[in-house]
Amino acid sequence: MPRIPEDQIDAVLALVDADIDKSLQRLFDLIRIPSISTDPGYRDQCKAAAEWLSRDLDSIGFDASIRPTTGHPMVVAHQKDAAGPHLLFYGHYDVQPVDPLALWTSDPFEPRLEPLPNGDTAIVARGASDDKGQMMTFVEACRAWKAVTGKLPVQVSILFEGEEEAGSPSLAPFLDATAEELKADMVYVCDTDMWDRETPAVTTMLRGLYSTEVEIACADRDLHSGMFGNAARNALQVLSDVVSSLRTPDGGVAVEGFYDGVKELPEAIKAQWQRLPFDEKGFLADIGLTIPAGEAGRSVLEQVWARPSCEINGMSGGYTGEGFKTVIPAKATAKISFRLVEGQVPEKIRDAFKAHVAARIPADCSVTFKDFGLAPATVMPIESPFLTKTLAALSAEWECEAALAGTGGSIPIIGEFKRRLGCDALLVGFARFDNRVHSPNEKYDLSSFHKGIRSWVRILAELAE
Known part of the structure; x- marks a missing residue:
């Protein structure tokens, strides 16, 4: 026309x-x-x-x-x-x-x-x-x-x-x-x-999304930490070990195959983002932080817009009420989400994550998953x-x-x-x-x-x- x-x-x-x-x-x-x-x-x-x-x-x-x-x-x-x-x-x-x-x-x-x-x-x-x-x-x-x-x-x-x-x-x-x-x-x-x-x-x-809740079960009931401490497996400790294994020292995600298919940001978009009036220090300062996390060497905009992420959204287990209770929790849960980028297949990320967790569960413990979101x-x-x-x-x-x-x-x-x-x-x-x-x-x-x-x-x- x-x-x-x-x-x-x-x-x-x-x-x-x-x-x-x-x-x-x-x-x-x-x-x-x-x-x-x-x-x-x-x-x-x-x-x-x-x-x-x-x-x-x-x-x-x-x-x-x-x-x-x-x-x-x-x-x-x-x-x-x-x-x-x-x-x-x-x-x-x-x-x-x-x-x-x-x-x-x-x-x-x-x-x-x-x-x-x-x-x-x-x-x-x-x-x-x-x-x-x-x-x-x-x-x-x-x-x-x-x-x-x-x-x-x-x-x-x-x-x-x-x-x-x-x-x-x-x-x-x-x-x-x-x-x-x-x-x-x-x-x-x-x-x-x-x-x-x-x-x-x-x-x-x-970004796409995979979100899940992980539950780790150890003993058949909560235990007295004085009577069973050291000898009995602590579900929160197992969960903490699993969670800490998800990140690399340089801020990346350690799940095997996680970055398969992930492409670098096109130069034209990177140049356009660099021209935007964006204050990285101010972005973090507005939420009370000063040190960027995530992958080393990546700009803040690149991290939150164009790179995949893994975040722990919540953890629970044992006694969390007022006061103190010396208990070894039998079960512990974590809510975990992955933001995905182009090239990542949500189903493959889900399967790789579950395999990563299962490989770190002691033989006398068990893990179950409750999935929520899955989108490319x-x-x-x-x-x-x-x-x-x-x-x-x-x-x-x-x-x-x-x-x-x-x-x-x-x-x-x-x-x-x-x-x-x-x-x-x-x-x-x-x-x-x-x-x-x-x-x-x-x-x-x-x-x-x-x-x-x-x-x-x-x-x-x-x-x-």
Whole structure:
């Protein structure tokens, strides 16, 4: 397609600016619906949020419908009256519970505007950032395009989920059932942060996850340490030996074969990260630390975004109550998680870890595992034209170089889009790190909402070429 004329893009952006108060009121109406997915008592409210979104998408020309699941409904919408690529936009309308309610400074579901010291304004409410404010930036951009030109620049499908905060139990079977309908050239997700207050970011790297609970059993009961000390095996000591064996002296992971398939960071991404305004010392100082851990010779950003890790998330055994009890514990447990990167196969990491542990268990003791999460890493090819055009659009709107970001966390739904639909995904979000997501007094900056809408206007225009 020929490039969309600049004056047409300017007209759409001007309408976004003129109608920002109307956009804000629509967001407020959606926020007022307490769509808490994890609490069965809010089932009707989750349905009401889905119905609100379906009506709103219908009002701007989408063919929208509510699709039932075994849990909360999905909202699916299509508008394919344009040429060019087909995009699938994903968001979630469900929100976290508000507890502890006493720490909120106002009604969590009555959004309010609060002036910020930096001159911005905060939208304070549950779901303002995660994810209602974020996903409505895309809807409002579509609304503006339709109002000015009568159509969207590209083909768009939308999937809004109602169970993301509950672990998305219905998503995988739903994607299987609708794979042909929802298959697209690219999935866009608006549920992430900017690099800093002024720098937008596209998240292209997500670490995978393997998490498990290890239980070691020795004697058939807890023992008196004076009567059995030295002679009887201590489950906590065995567990501690196993845990300490997981790391190498230089901070690496000692599980055999752990780094098989792990590639070095591409030079182009490494150079871009080096240009980012990131203060390694400040990053650690903010949490009361000064000495980097992990693999020696790796930058902090590389360690938390692009290198695999092993972390002990909790240990228990013996007597942990008030006072003291001289006991040799018969059982001890540890919760352990591995963050995985491209090239690592989660099943192989799981099997290698279990073999590593089993080899260190005395013959008269036993070990059992209770697995929780198992998901591969996701990496978007940096040469993708979708990525190039998205970065260009963001850089134009924010008047600075948009960042190519990774994230140390894991978002299993991105892997589901790849496995079930065969689609890569780009994560483009406008949240700030201080948005207090999942916490009392959650907020979304008005500038995030406003410039987020403008950003999507530009992204859609860029992708139309």
